[in-house]
Amino acid sequence: METHxxxxxxxxKLKCLIFIPIISHTYCDLKCFAWNNEFVPFxxxxxxxxxxxxxxxxxxNVASRILPIQIHDIDSKDRLNFEQxxxxxxxx
Numbered sequence: 001m002e003t004h005x006x007x008x009x010x011x012x013k014l015k016c017l018i019f020i021p022i023i024s025h026t027y028c029d030l031k032c033f034a035w036n037n038e039f040v041p042f043x044x045x046x047x048x049x050x051x052x053x054x055x056x057x058x059x060x061n062v063a064s065r066i067l068p069i070q071i072h073d074i075d076s077k078d079r080l081n082f083e084q085x086x087x088x089x090x091x092x
Contacts, residue, residue, distance in 0.1 A: 013038075014038065014041055014042050014045060015045070016042075017051065017055075017065060018065055018066075018067055019038075019039075019042045019046070019065060019066050019067070020066075020067050020068070020069060021034070021038065021039050021066065021068050021069070022068075022069050022071055023068050023069065023070040023071065023072070023074060023082070024071050024072045024074075025072045025074065027039070027074075027078075028074055028078035028079070028081045028082045029078065029081075030081060035081075039085065040085060042066070043066070043085055043086065043087075046065055046066075051065065052065075053065055053066070053087070064086070066086060068082075
């Protein structure tokens with residue numbers, strides 16, 4: 001909605017320990033609302049906050065704070081966009 005303050009609405013939601021994006025046909029499109037207003041801002045914020053983009057678990061393994069759930073196959077261009085933003089390879 002044009003009268004909603006999206007940045008303010010999403011600001012608190014993006015300050016989370018774990019981010020779970022739902023990867024669909026349109027999610028990784030560089031023009032997608034969720035991509036530009038949720039995924040990219042979370043990645044940027046996580047890279048500079050005190051926790052970092054990756055966390056060390058109790059067993060000393062390291063895990064990403066982003067846990068994508070893929071509900072559709074995505075094309076290679078969209079997969080590349082996702083991997084470049086995340087800075088890691090996405091599992092198939």
